[in-house]
Amino acid sequence: MLQLTRSVSWQALTQLGEVTRNDRIRDYFTADPKRFEKMSLRVGGLFLDYSKHHISDEVLTALIELAEHSALVQRRAQMFSGDIINVTENRPVLHTALRSQANMPVIVDGKDVTPEIQKTREQIRAFSEAVRSGEWKGYDGQRIRDVVNIGIGGSDLGPNMACRALLKHRHPEINFHFVSNVDGNHIQKVLKRLDPATTLFIVSTKTFSTQETLLNAKTARRWFLEQAGQDADVGAHFVAASTNRKAAKEFGIREENVFEFWAWVGGRYSMWSSIGLPIALSIGYEGFMDLLEGAYEMDQHFIDAPMESNMPVLMALIGIWYINFMGAETQAIVPYDQALHQLPAFLQQLDMESNGKSVDIFGRPVDYKTGPIVWGETGSNGQHAFFQLLHQGTRYVPIDFIASLKPEPGTEEHHFALITNMLAQANAFMEGSQDGSNLDPHYSCPGNRPSSTLLLDELTPRNLGALIALYEHKVFVQGVIWNINSFDQWGVQLGKRIAGEISARIDTDVQAFDPSTQGLLALVREYFPAGGENSKPDTVSTTGDDVAKNRKGAKAATSSNTKGATS
Numbered sequence: 001m002l003q004l005t006r007s008v009s010w011q012a013l014t015q016l017g018e019v020t021r022n023d024r025i026r027d028y029f030t031a032d033p034k035r036f037e038k039m040s041l042r043v044g045g046l047f048l049d050y051s052k053h054h055i056s057d058e059v060l061t062a063l064i065e066l067a068e069h070s071a072l073v074q075r076r077a078q079m080f081s082g083d084i085i086n087v088t089e090n091r092p093v094l095h096t097a098l099r100s101q102a103n104m105p106v107i108v109d110g111k112d113v114t115p116e117i118q119k120t121r122e123q124i125r126a127f128s129e130a131v132r133s134g135e136w137k138g139y140d141g142q143r144i145r146d147v148v149n150i151g152i153g154g155s156d157l158g159p160n161m162a163c164r165a166l167l168k169h170r171h172p173e174i175n176f177h178f179v180s181n182v183d184g185n186h187i188q189k190v191l192k193r194l195d196p197a198t199t200l201f202i203v204s205t206k207t208f209s210t211q212e213t214l215l216n217a218k219t220a221r222r223w224f225l226e227q228a229g230q231d232a233d234v235g236a237h238f239v240a241a242s243t244n245r246k247a248a249k250e251f252g253i254r255e256e257n258v259f260e261f262w263a264w265v266g267g268r269y270s271m272w273s274s275i276g277l278p279i280a281l282s283i284g285y286e287g288f289m290d291l292l293e294g295a296y297e298m299d300q301h302f303i304d305a306p307m308e309s310n311m312p313v314l315m316a317l318i319g320i321w322y323i324n325f326m327g328a329e330t331q332a333i334v335p336y337d338q339a340l341h342q343l344p345a346f347l348q349q350l351d352m353e354s355n356g357k358s359v360d361i362f363g364r365p366v367d368y369k370t371g372p373i374v375w376g377e378t379g380s381n382g383q384h385a386f387f388q389l390l391h392q393g394t395r396y397v398p399i400d401f402i403a404s405l406k407p408e409p410g411t412e413e414h415h416f417a418l419i420t421n422m423l424a425q426a427n428a429f430m431e432g433s434q435d436g437s438n439l440d441p442h443y444s445c446p447g448n449r450p451s452s453t454l455l456l457d458e459l460t461p462r463n464l465g466a467l468i469a470l471y472e473h474k475v476f477v478q479g480v481i482w483n484i485n486s487f488d489q490w491g492v493q494l495g496k497r498i499a500g501e502i503s504a505r506i507d508t509d510v511q512a513f514d515p516s517t518q519g520l521l522a523l524v525r526e527y528f529p530a531g532g533e534n535s536k537p538d539t540v541s542t543t544g545d546d547v548a549k550n551r552k553g554a555k556a557a558t559s560s561n562t563k564g565a566t567s
């Protein structure tokens with residue numbers, strides 16, 4: 001198989017990179033007054049302007065050729081039909097099946113999985129309606145007023161981001177909290193404000209073996225038992241979203257309150273599954289379905305639209321242009337919308353865990369750059385913090401500006417200021433200070449900094465679903481072109497294994513670790529006089545005081561974390 005960097009398209013793009021560097025983006029508009037019309041497109045409620053990029057017509061044509069000569073069409077079909085494209089975990093990648101509105105079978109291991117998807121959707125509907133209506137009662141007969149999602153990574157970031165983005169649609173009598181960090185202060189701060197009798201915990205973990213989540217869940221359970229009910233009451237206050245039904249049951253969660261999903265849903269792609277339960281509880285089942293429908297609409301566009309007018313394909317190609325041919329190292333995400341403040345963190349995991357790879361799908365080292373460092377913050381806050389570097393620093397950073405057009409009633413004046421600031425920034429990044437040559441260099445902004453502008457008609461569940469699916473497919477397309485596996489995450493397993501080893505050995509045998517780690521462990525040990533025995537990451541048992549059993553479980557959890565159980 002021909003190495004990517006030796007392909008005709010890659011070589012052509014490399015040459016174009018050399019010459020395009022000296023172009024002024026502004027001049028493209030002078031040469032082609034129709035550039036904005038040509039380089040913008042709408043899909044449903046999303047509008048993308050990609051005209052302010054360092055991309056000539058010739059570059060765009062060459063990028064599209066790169067996509068056409070890649071395995072994209074074939075791999076896209078394989079993903080949607082359930083072929084095993086996550087080769088290192090031997091799994092299909094079927095988050096798209098979770099949001100499908102087509103009445104078509106999806107076959108995994110010879111079995112149609114759509115009835116199971118429907119069954120779980122129905123379970124989510126019934127449960128969310130019961131909790132939202134107050135029909136679901138806590139142990140002393142009161143309704144639920146606080147929902148705490150305990151999860152990390154893909155079992156936190158998606159629902160957390162979506163619940164915050166759609167806060168205005170939230171149930172007025174239920175508050176939502178997200179606990180992810182194993183830092184005990186995170187959960188303590190949340191629990192301090194809650195009444196156990198009216199609190200529902202969702203233990204969200206694909207594997208039910210993630211140390212941080214199990215420790216937080218155990219702490220929540222102990223807090224609940226200390227203040228409120230008995231073991232038998234746990235079932236009314238704890239539910240789980242997991243592929244590991246057995247471990248969830250061992251925790252004390254009632255069989256009927258385990259919201260299942262499946263190995264073929266990757267953690268960072270799981271907000272469309274039971275991991276989206278907090279979203280359904282917050283905005284209602286109908287709203288959750290709208291989110292899924294919006295994503296499905298983007299899926300259909302991704303499948304049907306030709307490359308040159310395919311939004312995720314274009315965004316992927318623009319990214320590849322900057323990363324592989326223009327020397328960019330990072331991609332900034334700047335939503336001009338406070339409700340989207342968790343979006344950069346969500347996209348960080350989506351992109352960096354998916355495409356942070358340096359071997360291709362055959363395990364051969366790649367000789368080109370893959371996924372960028374994704375970072376960002378809301379505008380206008382970022383504007384008054386890091387934009388200085390983007391305007392006048394030495395780095396070349398493409399930016400995605402994101403905003404919704406429709407103002408919230410009562411925020412019109414603010415919303416107008418928000419949007420005009422975003423447009424001003426995008427303009428300033430491209431144009432620079434026009435009279436730059438006459439200025440003191442300290443005041444001069446060179447411009448020629450590229451950006452996309454993504455506008456949502458309104459921040460609705462449907463448009464949010466489409467936006468997230470857009471980025472998912474962008475990441476997928478890039479992974480296909482780079483010929484890497486975007487759906488595993490072996491890099492994060494190593495640290496998990498060593499954490500297990502450190503807590504197991506701190507009392508006895510630290511010689512196996514490097515001298516720096518040994519030195520640091522000696523300092524840590526001073527604060528843990530009882531040693532590792534009292535501070536090991538206990539996992540859970542069905543009875544609150546079963547310490548020995550917990551320890552055994554911790555070891556099992558640690559080893560399953562490092563071997564088979566991947567999210």
Ligand SMILES: O=P(O)(O)OC[C@H]1O[C@](O)(CO)[C@@H](O)[C@@H]1O
Pocket residue numbers: 152153154155204205206207208209210213267268353489492566567
């Ligand atoms: O849902 P789980 O199994 O607790 O895993 C949480 C997260 O941990 C990771 O495996 C890596 O840290 C993510 O991919 C995943 O989203």
